Amino acid sequence: xxxxxxxxxxxxxxxxxxxxxxxxxxxxxxxxxxxxxxxxxxxxxxxxxxxxxxxxxxxxxxxxxxxxxxxxxxxxxxxxxxxxxxxxxxxxxxxxxxxxxxxxxxxxxxxxxxxxxxxxxxxxxxxxxxxxxxxxxxxxxxxxxxxxxxxxxxxxxxxxxxxxxxxxxxxxxxxxxxxxxxxxxxxxxxxxxxxxxxxxxxxxxxxxxxxxxxxxxxxxx
Amino acid sequence: xxxxxxxxxxxxxxxxxxxxxxxxxxxxxxxxxxxxxxxxxxxxxxxxxxxxxxxxxxxxxxxxxxxxxxxxxxxxxxxxxxxxxxxxxxxxxxxxxxxxxxxxxxxxxxxxxxxxxxxxxxxxxxxxxxxxxxxxxxxxxxxxxxxxxxxxxxxxxxxxxxxxxxxxxxxxxxxxxxxxxxxxxxxxxxxxxxxxxxxxxxxxxxxxxxxxxx
Numbered sequence: 001x002x003x004x005x006x007x008x009x010x011x012x013x014x015x016x017x018x019x020x021x022x023x024x025x026x027x028x029x030x031x032x033x034x035x036x037x038x039x040x041x042x043x044x045x046x047x048x049x050x051x052x053x054x055x056x057x058x059x060x061x062x063x064x065x066x067x068x069x070x071x072x073x074x075x076x077x078x079x080x081x082x083x084x085x086x087x088x089x090x091x092x093x094x095x096x097x098x099x100x101x102x103x104x105x106x107x108x109x110x111x112x113x114x115x116x117x118x119x120x121x122x123x124x125x126x127x128x129x130x131x132x133x134x135x136x137x138x139x140x141x142x143x144x145x146x147x148x149x150x151x152x153x154x155x156x157x158x159x160x161x162x163x164x165x166x167x168x169x170x171x172x173x174x175x176x177x178x179x180x181x182x183x184x185x186x187x188x189x190x191x192x193x194x195x196x197x198x199x200x201x202x203x204x205x206x207x208x209x210x211x212x213x214x215x216x217x218x219x220x221x
Numbered sequence: 222x223x224x225x226x227x228x229x230x231x232x233x234x235x236x237x238x239x240x241x242x243x244x245x246x247x248x249x250x251x252x253x254x255x256x257x258x259x260x261x262x263x264x265x266x267x268x269x270x271x272x273x274x275x276x277x278x279x280x281x282x283x284x285x286x287x288x289x290x291x292x293x294x295x296x297x298x299x300x301x302x303x304x305x306x307x308x309x310x311x312x313x314x315x316x317x318x319x320x321x322x323x324x325x326x327x328x329x330x331x332x333x334x335x336x337x338x339x340x341x342x343x344x345x346x347x348x349x350x351x352x353x354x355x356x357x358x359x360x361x362x363x364x365x366x367x368x369x370x371x372x373x374x375x376x377x378x379x380x381x382x383x384x385x386x387x388x389x390x391x392x393x394x395x396x397x398x399x400x401x402x403x404x405x406x407x408x409x410x411x412x413x414x415x416x417x418x419x420x421x422x423x424x425x426x427x428x429x430x431x432x433x434x435x
Contacts, residue, residue, distance in 0.1 A: 003324060010309075010320050017311035078305030081273055085296050086324045220273055 003088030004096045011100030021066055026108040029062035033116045044121060051120025052130060052181025053174075059109050059134065060170045063141040066105050067166070068159045070097050070149035075219060084220050094150070094212035098142045106138030122185065129184035129194075133177040136197040143208035144169050150215035173200060223284060224248040224407050225270070225376060230279035232265045239265045240430060241278070247409060249375075250402050252421050255411040257430035263411035264304070266430060267378045270409065271301045283376070300367050300374035302382050306360040310349035314340065314359045317348055321363050327370040334365035338393050353385045364397055368404075377401060377408040383417045395420035 148166035152158035180193035239262035322329025367373035
């Protein structure tokens with residue numbers, strides 16, 4: 001637990017002093033989501049119907065932007081060797097890194113999403129569904145993304161490989177996240193979708209750090 | 222049998238055997254200077270001893286006990302200095318050092334450790350403004366942090382620690398290693414000869430890895 005807090009604090013301090021990296025993801029998120037209405041036309045009936053899906057797809061892509069650097073810096077400067085040799089288990093390291101990624105990316109997306117929802121003219125209850133689904137979904141993106149970030153360490157063109165590996169794993173989150181918003185727009189209950197997403201989050205919390213640790217072990221050798 | 226011993230140790234990288242049938246014995250209070258040409262396996266040997274690489278064959282023992290039996294205890298007694306300096310450019314020298322100290326469960330007396338390598342004045346300078354030699358000094362100050370703590374690591378594995386150091390810093394490093402040895406510690410140091418070897422003379426045994434590797 002002390003190790004978790006130490007690593008988390010270090011990561012947040014690095015993100016704070018690094019400045020732009022975290023902001024880039026949320027700027028991309030807003031910009032890309034703003035572009036869609038220009039492309040599909042401004043038929044007021046259409047935007048609320050496609051808005052939830054678009055916001056979620058763009059959120060997946062934005063979360064991926066900063067994933068590649070999750071372990072890359074520590075791998076390059078030898079920190080990963082020392083983190084491995086420390087008394088702190090690799091699983092704890094993976095969890096702390098995912099938590100830091102979520103706090104510096106997921107939370108910003110979460111804050112920006114309702115603003116975009118207004119842009120797409122989503123009704124009030126759909127904005128609530130968007131916020132709830134992103135609250136449950138974005139930590140999954142960070143946790144599962146950590147597996148990809150660890151697997152592609154040291155690979156040439158790791159960023160592209162990372163996208164190929166991770167995007168398919170994001171599909172369930174996308175389906176239920178966008179589904180919850182669609183449901184809210186159509187006036188259906190959204191409880192079931194949110195419960196499934198909560199299930200994804202619990203499963204990712206239990207399994208992703210373990211898988212990430214195995215991939216990191218491979219990268220150290 | 223005391224200190225660190227290896228028996229029939231082998232390491233395979235890719236398809237190639239880097240070394241095989243390696244028997245080492247380093248007693249407490251002694252250093253071992255590893256020499257060998259580039260690619261002879263000095264770094265691989267140190268990484269195997271640290272547990273960063275799996276040994277393809279053979280065993281490593283500390284005080285006669287196989288370290289594979291208790292990897293956590295082995296990690297706790299090991300301090301490893303590799304080729305790269307694990308410092309984050311945006312953190313200051315003391316923040317970098319304090320993180321590693323705390324992560325390893327040591328009580329980091331950062332000031333003292335930096336002073337030992339004559340870089341106390343750089344404590345609040347972000348690592349991105351440090352020269353290569355200064356970064357190396359901060360990295361080596363990790364050893365001093367362990368040394369000044371109770372139950373610090375007893376086995377030091379140093380991979381060409383003198384790279385980029387000026388003669389003054391090499392003597393500081395030598396003094397740090399000698400203090401460790403007088404504390405019954407063990408140090409295994411890969412070198413390409415030079416001043417560090419001379420300063421450790423009398424306390425150190427030599428081992429040439431290329432002569433025995435396959």
